Amino acid sequence: MDKGNSGDTIGDMKWKENVQSIARFLAPLIFTTLSFYVRFKDIGKNDYVVWDEAHFGKFGSYYLRHEFYHDVHPPLGKMLIALTEWLAGFDGQFDFDSNNAYPDSVNYTRIRQLNAVFGALCSPVAYFxxxxxxxxxxxxxxxxxxxxxxxxxxxxxxxxxLDSMLLFFTMTTFGCMVKLYTLRGKSFTRTWSLWMLLTGVSIGCVCSVKWVGLFITIVVGLFTISELYEMHCKGEKKKLKHWLIRIIDLIIIPFLIYLFCFKIHFTLLYKSGTGDGSTNTLFQINLENNKIENGPRDIVFGSNVTIRSHGLSPNLLHSHVQSYPEGSQQKQVTGYGFADTNNMWEIKFPRESYPKPANNGRPIKLTDKAVIRLGHINTACNLHSHEISSHVSRGNFEVSGYGSEVVGDSKDNWVIEIVEQLGSSNPNFPKEDSDVVHPVSTFFRLRHQDLGCYLTSTGFSYPAWGFKQSEIVCKYSWSHRDKSTWWNVEEHWNENLQISPDYVPPKSKFWTDFILINFAMASSNNALVPxxxxxxxxxxxxxxxxxxxxxxxxxxxxxxxxxxxxxxxxxxxxxxxxxxxxxxxxxxxxxxxxxxxxxxxxxxxxxxxxxxxxxxxxxxxxxxxxxxxxxxxxxxxxxxxxxxxxxxxxxxxxxxxxxxxxxxxxxxxxxxxxxxxxxxxxxxxxxxxxxxxxxxxxxxxxxxxxxxxxx
Known part of the structure; x- marks a missing residue:
């Protein structure tokens, strides 16, 4: 009797274990199937461009057309959208204008379905x-x-x-962290090493979709610190190894994934596009079909130029007829990224107190330490600074458009300081004079002759009265490596000089492009104010x-x-x-x-x-x-x-x-x-x-x- 009961008990236990095993297999399958069903159901019912599809569908089309664009988010999510568009047979020729109907040539239903996969997979991730x-x-x-x-x-x-991708990678990052919790005490095993690596990969992916991914990264960081602190309290002997593995897997690998996404981003977008204005001159001029004109190689007094900043907002020096509402109430000077006649300046001789050099009627080249005056062509004012506080940043001086050819003073004068010269990518092009300012390849600073401060793009934006354009100030800078004070001539016009057709601009540096585009993203994010x-x-x-x-x-x-x-x-x-x-x-x-x-x-x-x-x-x-x-x-x-x-x-x-x-x-x-x-x-x-x-x-x-x- 007892023996039979014992056998029944063992049989019942085995039966329950089998039922539980089947349930553990079927449950995530059922939830995942249901998740796919409710997300795919009637997904193509609305055949118009819905809400932010106008942005992200369009960004995907830019990858297919290889046209450079600028956005506030990192590129991974948008490249995945481009992949779904390519898999759906989209050729990139639809602009995704808001509330416009999709043409028959765009399989928008398939594109949406491929994106919905990320949302559907959130259910099994939550389950496990x-x-x-x-x-x-x-x-x-x-x-x-x-x-x-x-x-x-x-x-x-x-x-x-992007929201489903962001949620999916946020959930996988937290899920990987939780899996590491279950592997406490099994450090350095293959399973533990794999999940540590997957955690880092998830962090890299979520941060490469949106910067919101940094929030879950903070949580993983707190979990990691808690683990390391406990090991320290217990006198763990392999603390250094624990630190190194976590630094590699949770910091270096995510950063490399983030970096690699931008490498792919720049590689795919090799043509000029809507985002050119957010980048520096070297990056733009190396894009196919760029709008930058090839001008004479030596800049001289009397030349017309546009000047671009190397700062956090790599915009063109700009002015317009509107005045500052406070301060000097003189003409506004801003940074503006796009082609506009208000970006054009003339290189002029300084005020009469500084004698004009004589050169027997020949053009006088712009050289290192030359004193110049920048005249704004459209308003006829001079680039000017004075001891009036800047309007957004603190501790700097206002830069304005002031006076005319007749009206003005020595505060219109600026001193050129050349900081770097780059050679042509054409090895047969003659080496240029390093003391002369050349368009594109010469990086210089503009020091105010009276105040000693430097013309600077701060990375901040003016309020609505300044059209949310970039703030330009004059600030004291103690290092010539301060890129916010660096400038270069982007375009150069002078009818008396010849153009050099053999000149090939230098290649831009990936690291510089990476840093600048991320600062541009941050600046754009900061500008998203009500x-x-x-x-x-x-x-x-x-x-x-x-x-x-x-x-x-x-x-x-x-x-x-x-x-x-x-x-x-x-x-x-x-x-x-x-x-x-x-x-x-x-x-x-x-x-x-x-x-x-x-x-x-x-x-x-x-x-x-x-x-x-x-x-x-x-x-x-x-x-x-x-x-x-x-x-x-x-x-x-x-x-x-x-x-x-x-x-x-x-x-x-x-x-x-x-x-x-x-x-x-x-x-x-x-x-x-x-x-x-x-x-x-x-x-x-x-x-x-x-x-x-x-x-x-x-x-x-x-x-x-x-x-x-x-x-």
């Missing part, structure tokens, strides 16, 4: 991440279901955007996102248009937001109980609590708080990565709250949560699957007046 976090199988199912049926994740997956003179009905504040104060209309809202509304699932968002307030109280209660010795927490328990609750909570803060504090314009989709981590916190709160409940109560609560998640998805599914006909049909979904679903 939760398992590695040691959540129970029911919490794992719950979080995975929330990710699978999250309305904002679904609708962003349906279009040609415009007080314009109302942006799509912009929202960060405080609105966790409470679903409002959503975002992603397309035209007419009856004949399939409409999409970007709004998070009320179930997922509101419950996860509540959990964000509950979690600190759970943490505080545990700390008090531990301090009063009511509980004894082992190292394993502390790490488990950290990986299940603390790190997701920190990840939510790193992905949310920066948007709450930054001055740039923000939108609903910026909350997407933070929402994922809020869901993880919610999963922890549920599991922690039910840890002492009996099995039946836990099962009932989980079933209620499963039902709620599915019901809310089905109720609000038209928002992400497309609303047809009159928006008034969906009035029942407009729970609040701030939800502008109905006109």
């Amino acid at each position: 991440t939760c398992l590695n976090m040691k959540f129970s199988i029911w919490t794992t199912y719950l979080i995975t279901l929330m990710v699978t049926l999250e309305h904002s994740f679904i609708v962003l997956s349906k279009f040609i955007l 415009d007080g003179d314009k109302y942006d009905n799509l912009a929202t504040k960060a405080w609105e996102w966790p409470i679903l104060h409002t959503g975002l209309r992603m397309c035209a809202w007419t009856n004949n248009m399939t409409k999409y509304y970007l709004l998070g699932s009320p179930f997922n968002t509101w419950l996860s937001t509540i959990s964000l307030f509950v979690f600190p109280f759970i943490t505080l209660n545990l700390l008090i109980s531990w301090k009063r010795q009511r509980i004894n927490l082992s190292s394993h328990q502390v790490w488990l609590f950290a990986i299940q609750g603390v790190f997701p909570f920190i990840a939510w803060m790193t992905h949310y708080l920066p948007f709450a504090t930054m001055g740039r314009v923000t939108y609903v989709h910026h909350y997407v990565p933070a929402l994922y981590f809020a869901m993880l916190v919610f999963g922890f709160v549920v599991e922690f709250s039910l840890r002492r409940s009996n099995r039946w109560l836990r099962q009932i609560i989980y079933n209620i949560l499963f039902f709620g998640c599915i019901y809310i998805y089905l109720l609000f599914s038209p928002l992400c699957q497309g609303m047809t006909g009159s928006a008034a049909k969906y009035f029942k979904l407009q729970w609040f007046k701030s939800w502008d679903i109905v006109l």
